[in-house]
Amino acid sequence: MSTFTVGLGVLGGVVLAGVVGWNAWTTRRLTPRQAEAAPRVEPAADREPVEPTLESGFTMSPGSADSDVPPLPMPEKKPGLDALIDALAPIAVEGPVSGEAALAALPATRRAGSKPFGIEGLDAASGQWETPQAGHRYTAFQAGVQLANRVGPLNEIEFSEFVIKAQAFADAVNGSPEFPEMLHEVSRARELDQFAGGHDAQLGFTLRARHAAWSPGYVQQNAARLGFVAGAIPGRMVLPAMQPGNPPILVLTFDTQAALAEDPTQAAIREVSLSLDVPQVHRTEQPFLRMCEAAIALAEGMDGVVTDDNGQVIQPEGMDVIGADLEKLYDMLESRDLAAGSQLARRVFS
Template sequence: MNELQLSLIGAGVVVLLGVVAYNAWQGSKARARIPRRMPVDGAGIDATAGVPDADDDRPFIEPTLSPPRVPAQSSERREPTLGPAVAAGSSVQDAFAINEDAWDAPPASRKRATQDAAAHAARPEESVTATADTAVEADDGALDRQAQARDAQEAAAASAVARFDAELAADDTVDAAAAGSVATAAAAPELANVDTNEPVANAEAVATAAATPEAATAAVVPVAAPPAAPSGPPPIIDERIDCVVALPLANVIAAERLMPLTVRMRRAGSKPVNIEGRADEHSPWELIRSGGRYHQLRMAVQLANRAGALNEVEFSEFSNLVQTLADAADALPELPDMVETVARGRELDSFAAQCDAQLSVNVLSDGAPWSANYVQAVATQDGLLLSRDGMRFVKLDARQNPVFMLQFGDTNFLRDDLTYKGGDLITMLLDVPVADEDLLPFRLMCDYARSIGQRIGGRVVDDQRRPLSDAALQNVDKQLLKLYERLEARGLPAGSPVTRRLFSQ
């Protein structure tokens, strides 16, 4: 081995020896601080218990009594008794009296004073307690006095148990009387003065008051039950836009039996599929949820949406889904005629195409283009929320339904670099059948376009970047009123849940 290896080995040995020596030194210090166990006197009193050493800075602790030792040859358990000195009228404090001036003395003096007090207490004529065998040898009548004391204790314990049972019974009676009558206290004012220290008497008084005619009358006053809250969201299936198939059941079926199938029955082609159930004829329809039990089921496919009308292929796929669910639920479905259902879908799609309108207004910059980062800051400050795809900000109403949208060209606010992405045109887009007509969404959108143009330096223009006058905006507003009337006549008001489903993807 070379010198480097030898030096490393030597350094390791030195460090190891240093650690061992340090641990030994710490252990010796810890053992020095542990007090040594002192011998115990024959009377069972530790003469030095609680007395600190001369070099101990801890607060002084009073001497303590250790449990009396029972001789090894004694196989019978005997209760301790008081000696003649105590019976003659001496107290425990007198038996263990220690001069209070001794506590102010040095630790050695306090230790001697404690030992003298222990020796004084160890003498038979001044001892407070003694073992049972010593008492028997000293006095033949000690066993008699011990038996009498034990009998007295047992009698006192039995009396205490009896009083405790009586108090429990009284409390139960009071609770029952209070639960049976709300107006007991009003019918019997004298109960307010009943002494609470006598529970049995209180129970009798309450029972007497509850038996009065006034209390009985107050007890039968009916309490109006709160109205039952709806158990869940309103039903989704609507015959105006859905092809509904009933699934009559012979027996009640649990939702856990259906849910593994319903999670795979979301769509038939491009059309949404919904499954609902209810417990009886008077219960509302609800989507299949965990823990539910249903006596009736129904399944529906949407007749049309913005992807087009329901076609023959989608209807066949829906029929297969219905049959699969019917087999699992032991139901006998009655499927509608395919030709009639497809014709309904086409007619509904034609009506939706006539009412499907999207209007837009733009804000054109008066000077330099805006950065996407700046547009995002303005939209966020105005309370608009970014959509999931990151392409637009959405203005929501009080029910969290969309009113209009804000777009900044083809900017994706989630993926694009907003610092370098810019443009000079901000577009406000209104989906007419989706927004609630009661909010006058077109006027709201135009007012917001004017506001944002004044704040960031722009003007309101149309898609050809021509300024929009107030007369042109009023003309568009009148045409919207006709569109709203057409939707109302069909039973599909703008902004309603069923209309939003019809004009969805």
């Protein structure tokens, strides 16, 4: 075999190795990143006992240690009617009304147009207003309709529907309602809606993959390390509030079709969204700080970049500016007795 032939063979081998290497690199680059396999769990008898600890699920910034976090508010009662955000109509009755009779008289729907509608009774035993319950007796009632929500202010048609429903309930329990003046309540509704519209905030970050895409399992595994849990909708994860029953602090979403794919390992996700509904979350939860820390941690762990909705990279100093503006917003909401995360704020900003 001549030297030329040997040289051609060597060159062909080099080229073939290069093509195989290129194909392997390309395949690896295009294949979505996969979740790591769960570590093997040793039998309990073979492990040393471990003292249980509470992990926050995110990296605390300087100055945000546990000792610096203000205490969370006590659990609130179930939201009831309130003159601040509801148009109220007191209903006088001739004598005590049973809870069973009140429940039977309630309208089939609890809305007047797009606004929540409710009936409360004055419990004869406790002297507290509450939603009618079987086994209780009530000495008075009040009907209410919410003045504004994110759909808009209460209008004349919705107020009229409120009057019709409240009157029907009053008739059924032998009560006499006293309705507020419609134009006054509609005016209050517009003013509340104007304030709410000017002080609403829903923030969002977008995490975009720098190179390889992500599989659903990879996203879920990285988010779970920060405390996120699966939501009710495929492609949605939430960071739960510290107080059970409160709305989630943060919501992480990605492509629903990818989450429902027959083979999730082959579903490619190139971006996920991280959002915060400001009026729904107590400022004591430090939601924006945790949003920034979660976004940065996810970006570092998943080889991604944090951007706004327009694809512009968000720098740390930009996050600081947003955080300062949010503090002013919190103060404004509190000055109106609509503190972020309160029951009243959740109702108005919904």
